[in-house]
Amino acid sequence: MNAIKKLQVRIIDATMLNCEKATFLITKSEFEKLSCVDSVRLKIHLMGCKFCNNFKKQSEIISYALKKVDEIKPEGELSLSEDQKERIKKSIAENLNK
Amino acid sequence: MTDTFKSDISPELWVDKYGDYLYKYARVRVGSVETAEDIVQDTFVAALKSYESFKGNSSELTWLLSILKRKIVDYYRAKSRKIEFTESYFEMPFQNKDGFIKKWIEERAPKDWKINDEPLRGEEFEKIVLLCLSFLPEKWKSVFVLKILEDMNTLEICKELGCTDSNVWVMLHRAKLKLRECIEKKWLD
Numbered sequence: 001m002n003a004i005k006k007l008q009v010r011i012i013d014a015t016m017l018n019c020e021k022a023t024f025l026i027t028k029s030e031f032e033k034l035s036c037v038d039s040v041r042l043k044i045h046l047m048g049c050k051f052c053n054n055f056k057k058q059s060e061i062i063s064y065a066l067k068k069v070d071e072i073k074p075e076g077e078l079s080l081s082e083d084q085k086e087r088i089k090k091s092i093a094e095n096l097n098k
Numbered sequence: 099m100t101d102t103f104k105s106d107i108s109p110e111l112w113v114d115k116y117g118d119y120l121y122k123y124a125r126v127r128v129g130s131v132e133t134a135e136d137i138v139q140d141t142f143v144a145a146l147k148s149y150e151s152f153k154g155n156s157s158e159l160t161w162l163l164s165i166l167k168r169k170i171v172d173y174y175r176a177k178s179r180k181i182e183f184t185e186s187y188f189e190m191p192f193q194n195k196d197g198f199i200k201k202w203i204e205e206r207a208p209k210d211w212k213i214n215d216e217p218l219r220g221e222e223f224e225k226i227v228l229l230c231l232s233f234l235p236e237k238w239k240s241v242f243v244l245k246i247l248e249d250m251n252t253l254e255i256c257k258e259l260g261c262t263d264s265n266v267w268v269m270l271h272r273a274k275l276k277l278r279e280c281i282e283k284k285w286l287d
Contacts, residue, residue: 018192018200018201019192019200019201019202020190020192020200021200023271023274023275024267024268024271027267027270027271027274028267028270028271031245031252051202051207051208052202052208054207054208054209054210054211055208055278057211058208058211058278058281058282059274059278061211061213062227062274062277062278062281063246065223065224065227066227066231066246066247068224069126069224069227069228069247070123070126072122072221072224074118074119074121074122075118077131078118078121078122078125078126079118079121079122080113080117080118080121080135080138084121084135085113085114085117087135087139088113088117088135088138088139088142089113091139091142091143092109092110092112092113092142092143092146093110095142095143095146095147096109096110096146
């Protein structure tokens, strides 16, 4: 009985994606076209897995947010302090006449 | 072809004109305040030394930015040669018992963030993303930044950081899992 169950698990594991592999493929698919087999396996997995669907959506949100990052204004802690500016100006001046 | 002269560039204005922009660009990508400052400073100094490479047809900012981008890659390249860069420990959020199919561990599984695609996320969300990005182990961060923010292809990344193609995907995957978990904790709180 136990042996049959183990075999069952192995067969399922070999044909179906698990969540670890599915999230790997979701990550990869953002940059590269998946092979046909992987693409189908991922689609099938996503039909039945709420968590991986959430992961996919979040992945897209994160990538989108990261693309927008360069539009954030350089203010506050994302800008140079006066001290930093002085230091950099000094080093430019030192190197200017070399 | 016209030659570039030192008089074609205006270094005395660089800090006030482009300093903040370049600093933010670097800060987002390397995380640390000091490193970002160093990178901006190195960029300006390198620019002074290679002003011949400034072609009048691109703007000064574009030219400086291209130097800065190279400095960021150099920073991670140098880091990748150091020992502390070795892989850090991260427990995958999947069940890993013998005979079990690797499903999400329920408590660590992705929740519904209840946000749609539109701007309601705003800067607060972006800030959480940046904060969590800065928490990533250096090695994963380097791959993540070069791939996603710098849009480099895997081959180039491997050349710079000395890793293999499949390695890059594994690191991106783990980085994404860790980043996601961090964002979720801070965003849903």
